[in-house]
Amino acid sequence: MNQNKKLVLVGPPGVGKSTIKEIFFDKKSPTRLLEAPLEPSRGINSESYSFFNSHLGIFDLAGQENRSWFSKKGSEIFEKSNAIICIFDINNSLESIIEFLIKIHRIREDLALQNCFFSAFLHKTDKVNPSYVNQKIRRLQEFFSSQKVMGDDFQIFGTSITKNFFYTTFYTISEILNRLYEEDNILNMNFHELSKIKKEISLILENDAFNNYSTKLFAQEYNITNELMIEHLKRLEKFGLVKNVDNFSSFQLTERAAYIKIGLERERLDNSDDNLNRNLDMFHILLILNYNN
Numbered sequence: 001m002n003q004n005k006k007l008v009l010v011g012p013p014g015v016g017k018s019t020i021k022e023i024f025f026d027k028k029s030p031t032r033l034l035e036a037p038l039e040p041s042r043g044i045n046s047e048s049y050s051f052f053n054s055h056l057g058i059f060d061l062a063g064q065e066n067r068s069w070f071s072k073k074g075s076e077i078f079e080k081s082n083a084i085i086c087i088f089d090i091n092n093s094l095e096s097i098i099e100f101l102i103k104i105h106r107i108r109e110d111l112a113l114q115n116c117f118f119s120a121f122l123h124k125t126d127k128v129n130p131s132y133v134n135q136k137i138r139r140l141q142e143f144f145s146s147q148k149v150m151g152d153d154f155q156i157f158g159t160s161i162t163k164n165f166f167y168t169t170f171y172t173i174s175e176i177l178n179r180l181y182e183e184d185n186i187l188n189m190n191f192h193e194l195s196k197i198k199k200e201i202s203l204i205l206e207n208d209a210f211n212n213y214s215t216k217l218f219a220q221e222y223n224i225t226n227e228l229m230i231e232h233l234k235r236l237e238k239f240g241l242v243k244n245v246d247n248f249s250s251f252q253l254t255e256r257a258a259y260i261k262i263g264l265e266r267e268r269l270d271n272s273d274d275n276l277n278r279n280l281d282m283f284h285i286l287l288i289l290n291y292n293n
Helices: 017-024 030-035 063-069 074-078 094-110 130-147 163-184 191-205 215-222 226-238 255-270 273-287
Strands: 005-010 044-051 054-061 083-089 117-123 155-159 242-245 250-253 289-291
Touching: 005 017, 005 063, 005 163, 017 044, 017 054, 017 163, 030 255, 054 063, 054 163, 063 074, 074 094, 083 094, 083 163, 094 117, 094 130, 117 130, 117 163, 130 155, 155 163, 163 255, 163 273, 191 226, 191 255, 191 273, 215 226, 226 242
Parallel strands: 005 054, 005 083, 083 117, 117 155
Antiparallel strands: 044 054, 044 289, 242 250
């Protein structure tokens, strides 16, 4: 089985495709990108990431050039795709979203991408009432169900990069990655990995972002060696959750960690084994995602 995967991000211009990629795959600061939005993309922006011995290619298609991607020649960019995510602004009209999704669906059919996961993000949901988001998703689902167009695996999600919605989007993306790789048996956690993840989630839940913490004192509190504590911190640093201070003599949790903590605490209130397992799986998936320079 080919473990190399291809994920395509496509949608109207200015909806946040590149921002989603930079925050959730490249670990950039959400606040920084909210305060200084990215310039519009041009052409195809592609990056390669590694999952153990597999590779994930992400293709971010400029919205200004959608006419080209919908043409016979331009649609070749979708060939061999394993997942296509169509991203829209939550305030885009139902009609324009439906029209766009049908065009992408036809491309999938023309290229015989039967096993390609297909989903839509209604982005920037922080700007509207939650009931509006739910109603819009429901109306889209009802339309495509009545038309029998998309198939049973087509999913629609509300997303945002702001702190109260960050965790939900974070989990949504990790679940899509899980679907891409679940048949390849490369994501299963052994006991040692499970133990690491539990400690790292605990570290995020029990501490505050931006405070300076002594690595040595934390190692003592966790009853582990200083070297093992630094190993945990380096993993979290790679994930954009920890900032190294003075060669890891101390550390700070980042803004991303604070955003994720909000979601983790919400789910911890449920106190169910299912939620715990979901959290562990999510961290495992995104911790092993590495950018290939």
